[in-house]
Amino acid sequence: AQSVAQPEDQVNVAEGNPLTVKCTYSVSGNPYLFWYVQYPNRGLQFLLKYITGDNLVKGSYGFEAEFNKSQTSFHLKKPSALVSDSALYFCAVSPFGGKLIFGQGTELSVKP
């Protein structure tokens, strides 16, 4: 079955420190992977996606993600966290027909 797992419900980081939000996937075939961010009572904002090519994908707001095929992971990273990065982050995979399968979400909290 196609699935996405975000093993951490919450990640706490101090402002200025690097952050990582973890995501692992299980799909057959080539995985198309996405990261979205959701602020309270808002829709999702697209951050970045991996389709093919370079394993390190750069996205919006200074975020990047590293695709690791052997570990079936697609972790989201940022070198220096901001308080304004505090939000709910979703990893998603698009296995077929353009549908997205979402992970359960990780709440990122960045403290000053």
Add this chain to the structure above:
Amino acid sequence: GAVVSQHPSWVICKSGTSVKIECRSLDFQATTMFWYRQFPKQSLMLMATSNEGSKATYEQGVEKDKFLINHASLTLSTLTVTSAHPEDSSFYICSARVNSGSSGTDTQYFGPGTRLTVL
């Protein structure tokens, strides 16, 4: 670019009434739009896929007669919750897919969501 709007942003209605939610792609055409439902602190649950000019495809367990979807143009899809009940209260989010010829790699852009409260 790739902006999706939803209207209304919130709605309160009485039990038994119907509510229509609009989803518009403002600066691109979307052959396909999606409707999701999200409960507090939870992930998004895909309800249905809306294709312009054809019937929507509903996910398993979603009542198509209760959640009516119409995709009348390349920029507008509507979700009507018929005979709403308190258990239908939720955050409804739509998305529109930017077509690049390969559906699996296309990016979905999301609307800001509609908070429905049924009394």
